[in-house]
Every structure is written in structure tokens, then in C-alpha cells.
Amino acid sequence: MFWISRPFLLVLKFFKPLYQFWARHFPQYWSKIRTELDEPYLSGMINRFSRLHEWIYGASFGRVNVGATEINRLKELASQGTLVYVMKNRGQLEYSFFNTLFLKEGIPIARFANGCRTIFWRPLSEIFKVSLAKLDLFYTRGLLEDPIQSGYLENLVAGGKSALLNLKVSSELIFGSEEDTIEFISPLLEAAAKSSRPVLLITQQYLYDRHPEKSSKTLMDVLLGEKSNPGMFRKLILFFMSYKKKATVKFGQPLNLKDFLSENEKLDRHDQALKLKMILLDRLMIERRSITGPSLISRDKMLEKMLRSSIFKEDLEALAKESNQTLSRLESGVTKYFNEIAATINYNYIDVYERMIDWMVNNIFDGLDLDIEGLAKVKAKAGKHPIVLVPSHKSHIDYLLLSYVFYNHDLTMPHVCAGINLNFWPAGRFLRRGG
Numbered sequence: 001m002f003w004i005s006r007p008f009l010l011v012l013k014f015f016k017p018l019y020q021f022w023a024r025h026f027p028q029y030w031s032k033i034r035t036e037l038d039e040p041y042l043s044g045m046i047n048r049f050s051r052l053h054e055w056i057y058g059a060s061f062g063r064v065n066v067g068a069t070e071i072n073r074l075k076e077l078a079s080q081g082t083l084v085y086v087m088k089n090r091g092q093l094e095y096s097f098f099n100t101l102f103l104k105e106g107i108p109i110a111r112f113a114n115g116c117r118t119i120f121w122r123p124l125s126e127i128f129k130v131s132l133a134k135l136d137l138f139y140t141r142g143l144l145e146d147p148i149q150s151g152y153l154e155n156l157v158a159g160g161k162s163a164l165l166n167l168k169v170s171s172e173l174i175f176g177s178e179e180d181t182i183e184f185i186s187p188l189l190e191a192a193a194k195s196s197r198p199v200l201l202i203t204q205q206y207l208y209d210r211h212p213e214k215s216s217k218t219l220m221d222v223l224l225g226e227k228s229n230p231g232m233f234r235k236l237i238l239f240f241m242s243y244k245k246k247a248t249v250k251f252g253q254p255l256n257l258k259d260f261l262s263e264n265e266k267l268d269r270h271d272q273a274l275k276l277k278m279i280l281l282d283r284l285m286i287e288r289r290s291i292t293g294p295s296l297i298s299r300d301k302m303l304e305k306m307l308r309s310s311i312f313k314e315d316l317e318a319l320a321k322e323s324n325q326t327l328s329r330l331e332s333g334v335t336k337y338f339n340e341i342a343a344t345i346n347y348n349y350i351d352v353y354e355r356m357i358d359w360m361v362n363n364i365f366d367g368l369d370l371d372i373e374g375l376a377k378v379k380a381k382a383g384k385h386p387i388v389l390v391p392s393h394k395s396h397i398d399y400l401l402l403s404y405v406f407y408n409h410d411l412t413m414p415h416v417c418a419g420i421n422l423n424f425w426p427a428g429r430f431l432r433r434g435g
Helices: 006-014 016-025 027-034 051-061 068-080 092-105 124-141 152-158 185-194 219-224 232-242 257-263 269-292 299-308 310-323 327-341 347-363 372-381 397-408 427-433
Strands: 082-087 163-166 168-170 178-180 199-207 248-251
Touching: 016 027, 016 124, 027 124, 051 092, 068 082, 068 092, 068 199, 068 248, 082 269, 092 199, 152 163, 152 185, 163 185, 185 199, 185 257, 185 269, 199 257, 199 269, 248 269, 257 269, 299 310, 299 327, 310 327, 347 397, 347 427
Parallel strands: 082 163, 082 199
Antiparallel strands: 168 178, 199 248
16 A cells, blocks of 8 residues: 555545535536546656656757667567566656657557656646546545555556566665665566566666766765766756767667566566566666676776786796796786786767767768678677677778777777887877777
């Protein structure tokens, strides 16, 4: 049962006679009002936004990078089964974006989402009517039942309607704090068991930029949440800073719940739900990492980590005995070679280089002829396995273009193995910061 404060409950009961009088004398009005309540929990995506929402976000949402291939794949999947969207740390802004995108592209919108309310996205006239419909529901049926215990979510998905599952519910006020939730997974499994159509889980993410996290937290990370789980204020800042170029959207491969149930039939529902949650979280992590790459570690920390490695120490000691040299001398040599080899990646530099290469590609050359199918194969492996690129190296342009293509097609920027001959002043300093 959904919690409601006692004072507010007393206020509602106080106005009940007024409702009864109104309902008795204007039954047709209330019959019409009841049709306005398309979803009792007011958590589902809506069909129409308010003018204020359109004014703030309308143009901005349209500029976010969404691949046409992924949209077409979603439409095809929607014709094959019931789509249930899965996110982690979903907030109002991300939910609103996907609502707008699905309406625009004709993709089934989520009719329910845990930990969300969408009433204030609606036009003012709809807010008034929906509020009256909710009052009518309260006065005629009492407090709204829990969507899990009442079977609402299970019946919704079993009936072919889409929903959205948020695996980590964030407070989203200032900090990016989280609260685990698993109870919404079991109804989806029950729905898949009795549905005549496949129930397909689709992981989806809104990435504010394609840059990797840093290994050490900044003051902004501490106060406003990290980029991977920002608080409300940081989300707004990140969105308006990044929607034109850096923001991107990622949809994962579908997970058929009927297949999952048949493969895990020996487990009880609770264990199935736990396993499914871990699979989904793992997928979300891999999909994010395929775009951003792992957390960036500073050169000094990377060198320190390498020198402290037990395996590296054993190899160094063996080399010291074999070459009859002291460990300190070998470590000095290691530090020297490390400083020659290691990059000092800085995405502020990379963003500048990207604009320069973009100008070069479109002004000096006649654009790029890309192997889209080959790139899709690379994307399928990215995040799961290390990828090593071996270009023909006809010129220095080769590896610059590879980095450019990866960066603009939502893949991790590759580290380039360049010769020591490129480490000259001032080019070496700038090349290192580009990876």
C-alpha cells in the first residue's frame, strides 16, 4: 500500500461529503473525468507534454545523438514481443527524454515505471482532470494498492503493455545516492510465464558525455554526485552542456524472459530475480564501458600501481639476478621507459582535435567511406574484450582517423602506439594528451 500522511488523509476525508454531493448531482461529469486517468500510479510515460516542458526541453532533446539503426531495431523488436525497458539510476530528465523519443519514433511507451511520477509533465488542464480522477479513485476504492501485491504490474506486462524497470532508485535531490530495488523483477518473470508473447528486456542508457570517469573524485563529484550517477542539479548542468555534441543514447541487446525462465527453471522466483538483476547490471556496465572505456588513472598512479604489482616485482627480481643489476637501477629504467610510453589523456584536448579532424575530413577530403557492418562487429565485442587495432599505416592520418571514427561512433578511444620519433617539442606534449 502506498504511504500517505495522516494529516493529508484527514483533509481528504473532510472533503468527502463535497465529493459525494458533486458525484450525485453531476454523474456524467465524473464519468468523463474517470477516462482521464490512463494509469492509476501516474508513473507511466505520457502522450502529451505541457508547453513549459516543450519550451525547456523540446529543441534540446531533438539534438541528442540517437542512432537510426538502434531505433529501427527497437521498432522491429516491438513487433515481436512486449518491450520492458531497463535502466540504472534513471531520473526525471532521462525518463522524460525517452518518453519524448518514443513518442516521436512510434515506439511503445512505458505504462508504468517504479520510483517515478509524471503528473507535472502534463498540460495544466490535464493535471487538474487527473487530480480529480485520483480523488474519485480514492473516494470510491480507498487507498491505492501496491502495484506488485495487487498484480497490476504483472497483468500490465502480461497484457502486452510496456513498462520501465529502474534497477537503482536515486534520491536525485542533490547527491546521486541510491536505494536498491529488486521486488519489481519477480512480477516481470510471472508476466513472462503467462504471456502469449515474448517479454523482451531492453537495457537503455542516457550518457551525458562519452568521457570516462576519473579514478579520483573531485569536489563536484562529492557534492553533486558522479557523472555516472549525478544528482538533480548536476544532471541539469551536464545536460545543457552536453546535449548538442557529447550526449549519446545506448540500447542493449534484448533479453527474452521466456528463454531466461527455461534456462533457470531449477531456481525459485527470488533466486531467478536476483540472478536476472545481476545480469542486467552487468550488461549496463559493459554497454557503458564500451563507449566511455574504464576509469582514467593518472600517469603517476598507474606507474605506482605497476611497480607495486607482485607479478611485476617477481619479474623484475628475476631480471636483476639474470642481468646482475640492482633493483633500484632497473626501477629507474622502468620509470624512464614508462614516461616514454604512457599517454596523458585529456579530453579537453581530444575535443579540440576532434573538431580539427572533422574540418579536415570534410574540407580537405571528400568525407569518409565507413564499413558500417565491420564497425558493428567491433561494437559487439567492445566492453567485453580488449580490442587491438592493426591499421595498414600508410600515413599518420590512419590512426588519427581511427580515433576520430571510434569517438564519433560511441566507442572507446584507442590508445595509439607511436614511435619515439614523434616525441619532439612541442608536438609530443600535445600528442600524448590525445592518447
